[in-house]
Amino acid sequence: MATDKHLAREASTTLIAAKGLSDAVLRTPEELANIVSLFASSDGWMDKVRLRAEGRWYERLYHGPDYDIWVISWLPGQSTGFHDHGASSGAFVVATGILEEHRPFERTRVIYPGKPRAFGPDYAHDVRNVSLAPAISIHAYSPPLSEMNEYELDGSQLVPREGASEKAETLDQEWSVQRQRRKPRTDTLSIEQVLSAARARLRRLSPDEAYEAAETTEAILVDIRPESQRAIEGSIAGALVVERNVLEWRFDPASSTRLPIATDHDLRVIVFCSEGYTSSLAATALQDLGLWRATDVLGGFHAWRASGLPTVPPGKASTINTATHR
Ligand SMILES: [Fe+2]
Numbered sequence: 001m002a003t004d005k006h007l008a009r010e011a012s013t014t015l016i017a018a019k020g021l022s023d024a025v026l027r028t029p030e031e032l033a034n035i036v037s038l039f040a041s042s043d044g045w046m047d048k049v050r051l052r053a054e055g056r057w058y059e060r061l062y063h064g065p066d067y068d069i070w071v072i073s074w075l076p077g078q079s080t081g082f083h084d085h086g087a088s089s090g091a092f093v094v095a096t097g098i099l100e101e102h103r104p105f106e107r108t109r110v111i112y113p114g115k116p117r118a119f120g121p122d123y124a125h126d127v128r129n130v131s132l133a134p135a136i137s138i139h140a141y142s143p144p145l146s147e148m149n150e151y152e153l154d155g156s157q158l159v160p161r162e163g164a165s166e167k168a169e170t171l172d173q174e175w176s177v178q179r180q181r182r183k184p185r186t187d188t189l190s191i192e193q194v195l196s197a198a199r200a201r202l203r204r205l206s207p208d209e210a211y212e213a214a215e216t217t218e219a220i221l222v223d224i225r226p227e228s229q230r231a232i233e234g235s236i237a238g239a240l241v242v243e244r245n246v247l248e249w250r251f252d253p254a255s256s257t258r259l260p261i262a263t264d265h266d267l268r269v270i271v272f273c274s275e276g277y278t279s280s281l282a283a284t285a286l287q288d289l290g291l292w293r294a295t296d297v298l299g300g301f302h303a304w305r306a307s308g309l310p311t312v313p314p315g316k317a318s319t320i321n322t323a324t325h326r
Pocket residue numbers: 080083084085125127
């Protein structure tokens with residue numbers, strides 16, 4: 001991936017320049033802001049993101065001598081609590097969703113996608129997702145994050161939490177263990193949360209964008225509706241019919257019942273269903289198989305028809321059907 005290559009190049013340049021950890025060049029907050037912005041606008045993190053009901057999910061995606069990069073997912077209601085980042089400077093940017101940043105004596109900042117926040121060492125804040133949708137953020141620290149201290153708000157002062165300093169490289173695992181201990185566990189997600197999580201991983205297309213992609217690129221429109229629905233609603237000329245129950249088996253390049261076109265993971269599959277709900281889950285199922293370009297159509301067939309795009313009336317076969325048994 002372009003960003004991975006970029007980061008690898010940058011890391012190797014830094015390694016050559018630094019000749020070892022002790023001489024590593026530290027990044028300024030402004031440089032870190034550029035790094036997170038660049039990374040967020042790439043596809044380098046999308047297929048790695050997971051969401052967890054019991055606490056924020058995070059993963060260190062890059063660990064170089066002078067800085068590291070993390071991706072964090074936040075379900076509604078999840079927050080960090082007040083903390084600092086030890087001696088590290090840092091920056092973060094919201095990739096999708098909305099977050100809030102809280103600091104004593106300062107107005108709450110609402111953080112929208114695309115505008116990074118940057119800070120120097122010993123900066124303390126509490127970052128929260130108070131919205132109704134999941135959020136994903138990209139963070140970078142220089143030197144790489146090796147310590148965090150947690151605080152409680154006592155009146156308007158931050159006071160260190162008893163025994164809440166974290167050191168060492170295992171911070172990533174320890175965070176997660178701490179959060180699990182502190183919060184009551186809930187192992188289930190509602191369908192709204194599952195759907196929001198799926199859509200956070202997709203760059204969904206409007207009907208016009210899907211039409212354009214199918215007409216002008218190698219993208220394939222895939223109709224996953226059951227036959228009973230197609231018979232009532234009609235269809236899209238040229239769309240490939242692969243019903244939902246066999247979708248993964250038809251598109252996994254390693255499957256013995258794959259379609260002839262499903263030879264690699266770069267295939268650009270644009271899934272649609274009736275109204276654009278099931279299709280989001282189906283598209284992420286394809287992404288889980290490695291088809292990283294899979295996405296779906298906003299509003300599904302209904303929105304396509306409402307946009308005035310070409311359709312075929314019910315009963316007139318125009319689609320390419322595939323076997324519906326596994
Ligand atoms: Fe932070």
